[in-house]
Each structure stands twice: as structure tokens, then as C-alpha cells.
Amino acid sequence: MTSEIAVLQAGSWGTTLATILARDGGKRVTLWTRDPTQADEIAARRENRRYLPGIRIPDGVDVTADLDRALEPLDLVVAIPSSGVRAFRDRVASRLRPEHRILSATKGLAPDDGSRMSQLWSQAVGAPRVAVLSGPNISREIAAGLPSPTVVASEDASTARHFQAVVGTRMFRAYTNDDVVGVELCGALKNIVALGAGAIDGMGYGDNAKAGFMTRGLAEIVRFAFTQGANPLTAAGLAGFGDLIATCISKHSRNRLVGELLARGSTLEQVRDRLGGQVAEGIGTTEATYAAGKRAGVTMPITEQTYLVLYGGKPIREAMRDLMDRERGEEIAGPLADVARLVSQLAAARRTGEVAAPARPTS
Numbered sequence: 001m002t003s004e005i006a007v008l009q010a011g012s013w014g015t016t017l018a019t020i021l022a023r024d025g026g027k028r029v030t031l032w033t034r035d036p037t038q039a040d041e042i043a044a045r046r047e048n049r050r051y052l053p054g055i056r057i058p059d060g061v062d063v064t065a066d067l068d069r070a071l072e073p074l075d076l077v078v079a080i081p082s083s084g085v086r087a088f089r090d091r092v093a094s095r096l097r098p099e100h101r102i103l104s105a106t107k108g109l110a111p112d113d114g115s116r117m118s119q120l121w122s123q124a125v126g127a128p129r130v131a132v133l134s135g136p137n138i139s140r141e142i143a144a145g146l147p148s149p150t151v152v153a154s155e156d157a158s159t160a161r162h163f164q165a166v167v168g169t170r171m172f173r174a175y176t177n178d179d180v181v182g183v184e185l186c187g188a189l190k191n192i193v194a195l196g197a198g199a200i201d202g203m204g205y206g207d208n209a210k211a212g213f214m215t216r217g218l219a220e221i222v223r224f225a226f227t228q229g230a231n232p233l234t235a236a237g238l239a240g241f242g243d244l245i246a247t248c249i250s251k252h253s254r255n256r257l258v259g260e261l262l263a264r265g266s267t268l269e270q271v272r273d274r275l276g277g278q279v280a281e282g283i284g285t286t287e288a289t290y291a292a293g294k295r296a297g298v299t300m301p302i303t304e305q306t307y308l309v310l311y312g313g314k315p316i317r318e319a320m321r322d323l324m325d326r327e328r329g330e331e332i333a334g335p336l337a338d339v340a341r342l343v344s345q346l347a348a349a350r351r352t353g354e355v356a357a358p359a360r361p362t363s
Contacts (some may be wrong), residue, residue: 001029005075012051014079016139022060023170032070039065055143060101074099079278083110085120093124100125103163105133107187108281114292116184128156131163134187135238136246149173151239153183182234184224187236189284190244191255192306193217197248198259199316214248227296255282263316286310
């Protein structure tokens with residue numbers, strides 16, 4: 001029986017999505033992995049023991065390493081690490097048909113030039129046929145059937161609504177958003193903040209420090225995303241604040257774990273070994289965002305210090321001290337002040353019954 005949707009590839013997030021689409025959504029799903037041995041093992045055991053142990057994969061999931069077979073459905077959910085998306089896109093571009101729709105479930109930026117995943121896929125199928133999936137999406141909890149919200153964003157409203165219906169279930173509640181830039185950048189950059197939040201855990205600095213760090217991290221995300229054309233209010237939603245909270249506090253968060261292990265003395269190589277082949281997107285995203293921030297002239301102290309720790313050999317405690325020693329300024333300034341003004345304008349417009357929404361800030 002032909003599958004309705006394909007999930008590419010079989011990491012923890014991809015396996016989770018394939019599982020809930022079949023189990024809770026009643027879909028016929030193809031789950032693709034590049035490794036034929038892994039495909040045979042998952043198909044036989046109905047479990048991805050490497051990336052999602054203990055979760056049964058429904059019989060309605062067809063597991064394969066045959067890429068042509070995986071590309072037969074018109075709806076494709078791509079859950080490939082950001083470092084491999086460009087190469088994979090180039091591999092499949094000639095096989096994609098005009099009817100294909102792509103939902104990118106990758107939360108990261110291309111390491112070479114900082115491209116967002118939707119930008120890469122739009123070059124293959126056109127922006128109206130691309131959507132992105134983001135939000136507080138801890139895969140282990142979702143696979144276990146625990147309630148979770150998510151966001152589907154697309155420049156095309158019909159594409160967003162289509163994937164909202166495709167991936168949404170009773171326990172996986174999907175909302176739509178037209179701010180693709182904001183949703184993607186929030187989903188990618190929160191991983192950088194999660195590295196630092198984990199380091200705070202590893203150093204035992206306490207909840208006050210962690211809460212303050214997360215809050216200033218969100219301000220940094222807003223500053224950068226605003227310069228790229230994002231709606232700053234997106235950062236206050238599920239793809240921004242919601243995902244930031246989950247990634248910074250969850251025991252299942254790989255990025256938070258990386259920061260904690262580094263703070264406790266592990267090397268980056270040892271941390272990667274500990275992850276067992278799974279990817280912490282914050283590592284590569286830090287490098288891409290650091291370069292992009294420099295190009296845009298955006299002040300990004302958390303990203304800068306994280307970059308120096310990961311790629312410059314700077315001790316974590318020294319990086320934290322430098323963050324604490326930065327010049328003290330106003331809390332609500334720059335783009336955050338613009339957001340505050342925008343919210344005030346919206347509130348005033350509702351009170352007076354104005355139909356037209358206030359202009360979006362341009363400064």
C-alpha cells in the first residue's frame with residue numbers, strides 16, 4: 001500500500017515523527033534511513049534501538065533505505081541534521097516533482113553560510129511548497145504520547161494549513177505561523193542558549209542565574225532575528241520562548257547536556273562520543289550565527305562567548321565571568337523596545353476599535 005507521507009531520516013526526531021504520524025495520526029508512513037542494515041533492524045524489531053529505544057514503531061511505518069521508494073509520497077518531512085541538508089538536497093533535487101511538498105523539521109543553520117533550511121529547500125521546490133516545523137519538541141516525550149504543541153510555518157497559508165492537518169494529532173497540537181524567518185531562527189538559535197544553560201547547570205550556578213541567562217538569550221535571539229526580517233513577536237510564542245524553555249531545562253535536551261558536560265571538564269570530542277552519533281545542533285549553529293552576527297553588525301555576547309569556548313579554547317568559567325562583567329545597560333532597549341512599542345500600539349488599536357494594525361517597527 002502506497003505511503004501518504006515520508007519521513008527522512010531515522011534519527012530520534014525523524015523516528016518520533018514517523019511513529020506518531022502512524023500511531024496517532026493513522027497515516028501510512030515511509031521512514032527512510034541511509035543505512036540498509038539499520039533499516040532492516042528497525043523493520044524487524046519495530047524499534048530504533050540506537051536513537052529511540054523503548055518506543056514501538058507501528059506496523060504502518062514502512063522502513064527503507066531505498067531513496068526512490070521514500071520519495072514516492074508527495075509530502076516529505078525532512079529531519080536531517082543541518083550540516084547534511086545541503087548535500088542531501090542536491091542529491092534528491094532532480095528526483096523531486098512539482099507536486100512535492102516539504103516540511104523541514106531541522107532546527108539549525110547551514111554551517112557554511114548560515115542559510116536557513118527553508119531557503120535551501122525553496123531552491124529545489126519553490127518557497128510556497130515549503131514549510132518548517134518548530135516549537136518545544138522534545139522527541140522522547142512526544143514519542144511517549146505526552147501532550148506537546150508545535151508550530152508549522154510557511155510563506156503560503158495553504159501549505160501551512162496542509163501540514164498542520166498532516167502532522168497534528170490529539171496530543172501533538174499544531175499551530176500555524178507565516179513568519180518563517182522568525183520561527184526558523186528561534187528554533188536554531190535557542191540551541192546556542194541551551195548550551196550555556198547546561199553549562200550553568202554543570203557549574204552549579206543556580207536557578208536565578210539560569211533564568212537570567214535564558215532571558216538575555218531570548219533578547220539576543222530577537223536582536224538577530226529582527227535584522228533578518230523576522231517578526232519580533234514570534235519570539236514570544238511557541239517557536240521562541242516555548243522552545244527555549246524546553247531546550248534549556250529538559251533532561252532529554254542534547255544541547256543542554258553538551259553544555260553541562262563541557263562545564264564538568266569533558267572535551268568536545270568526549271562529548272560527541274557521549275552523544276553516540278546524535279547531533280547537538282547548537283555546536284554548528286554557534287559557528288554559523290557568530291559569522292552571521294558579525295556580518296549583520298549585531299551585538300551577540302552569548303553567541304560570541306559560546307563560539308570562543310567551542311572553537312577558541314576559552315575556559316567556560318572565564319566566558320561566564322566575561323558575560324557577567326559586561327557593561328550594564330537598559331534591559332528593554334533596541335528591538336525589545338520596538339516590540340514593547342508595537343504591543344502598546346496593538347493594545348491601543350483594540351481599545352479604540354481601529355481596523356488597521358499599527359505599522360511594524362523598522363528601526
